Amino acid sequence: IADYDIEFIANIDSTNIRPADWDKILYQIKENYKNYDGFVITHGTDTMAYTASALSLAIKGLGKPVVLTGSQIPGEKIESDARRNLVNAFRVAIMDISGVFIVFDERIILGSRASKASESKLDAFQSINSEDAGEIAIAIKIKDWVKKRSLEPPEIEIWPGFESDIFVYTLSPGCDPEDLEFLLNNQKIKGMIIRAYGTGNIPYGFETFFRKAKERNLPVIVTSQCLHGQTLMHLYEVGRKALQSGAIEGHEQSLETLCVKLMWGLKHCPERIESLI
Template identity: 30%
Template sequence: MKRKILILYTGGTIGMQASDNGYIPVPGFEALLRQQLRTGATQQLPDFEVQELDQLIDSSNLQPAHWTELAERLTSQWQQYDGFILLHGTDTMAYTASALSFMLRGTDKPVIITGSQIPLSELRNDALDNLITALILAGNYDIPEVCIYFNGRLLRGNRSSKLKSAGFDAFDSPNFTWLAQVGIHIDLHSHLLLESHPQPGFLAAGYKVPQFNPNAVVILPVYPGLSARIAQDMLSHDDVSGLILLSYGVGNPPDANAELMQTLEQAVQNNVTVVNITQCLQGKVSQGAYATGAALNRIGVVPGSDLTLEAAFTKLHYLIATQKPESLSRLMSQSLCGELTE
């Protein structure tokens, strides 16, 4: 018996069409897709249905409220389908994949997010292959994770980042092995997958999909000449509960900037959770390998291991929305769904 897959079109390049002002999202994706799939070979695909958001999103306009909307759409129809594909713009795809990995923690079905660099409406595109392969993966393999599929790579969603603005191989997971490689054959590395839960927590009676305060988490990149005033301004708003510090190397801040360090220390004392991740593409924070990093240990900054920026940002949002403040530092250092190396 064929699996039944829901394709949720949220917007993004894959369904856009050219306009006088550049590519724009337009409705009617299902008709376009079915036109492209008018071939007998589609019998090899699982059964699928297509839904569209009422308001399509150019992913550069994505807001945390959209994560809630997407999770509600999925969980409300969870029992009706065997797997889910989200068609999403590439600019913020890794943020959505990371956010949903926490919101759908313990998933027992595949949730595969994909899109394209060239729209399906164009003669030469990467859209059809990405979507067909995502359908085959969701329809034929047991993958209890939120993933990104792009250009022959199945990636853990919360380990993924967009690394190229124009290449078809736009996504990678710098600190974790690909879950599958797709060429002539599909090589799924089942030993890397998360364990399936017989009853995901988000299906429990009374569960409510988290609502997010869009101002709760801010990001502070470290750079030569960084003024403490920048951090002070970020932290001056009452609804800021978390700060992601993008530091150098293995987690080193400019500790000679006494005013900046004092500002971070004061933030921690004011119950702002400060998480330190590296600006480097690969590797993890080793907070204390150098004296500069050890200064962060002394003031209570949480080392973020090898979290991507997208995973750190969305995880902190998720924890602020769902957990008690005194638990945040401990949970940020723990792997909840494969997002970091402990």
């Protein structure tokens, strides 16, 4: 399929991945960008979508494919999906496309739209609020909107650095806003994401928390608990009150992408988090 070289960056369970590991991948791609036509990254499935989002956000001017893949069944098992996914990742990495992608089972998913949807199915990843970038069958089909390869610019620009001290909170019936107000006293927390109901609906009583968070310059992003949901917080009063009190709307993005954007933005443009989201 292709000539290749191998570099080991972090031989760890992906559950243990840290933002510093994303930086290592970024530096490795930048250092070798001129030497290769594409890059394939093998990665554990648990945090693969986070890494794909991080690379999508932190690489500017990418004109080649960067493909992440892995397996649901360990590679040493005879029934493993590892070989098939790896072969298909190489097939995609030599195509006339550019961007960060996850190649898994029959899907080619844009890195910034991927989310792990199953812990056991071989079709483990889904594209959130966007169609797949392509399909793997006997032939590989790429959607027309996927960007083509480009030699300009000849080098990429990377923006490493992610703030790891964020907090993700999932609403449940009866949750007390005082629990979150207590967290405002923890100066280690630099940003928060609230997984709200439906279209981004927040129970009455959280307005004081949002106002205090804004006074502390602590960005609080609201997203939907629905896997394929989006926030439309202006639709209902419970959403409008949160917006008026300082909540930042997460729109149609996956939790993985929102986490990475918040982490990256806190490092590089903390005053522009809302526009970044």
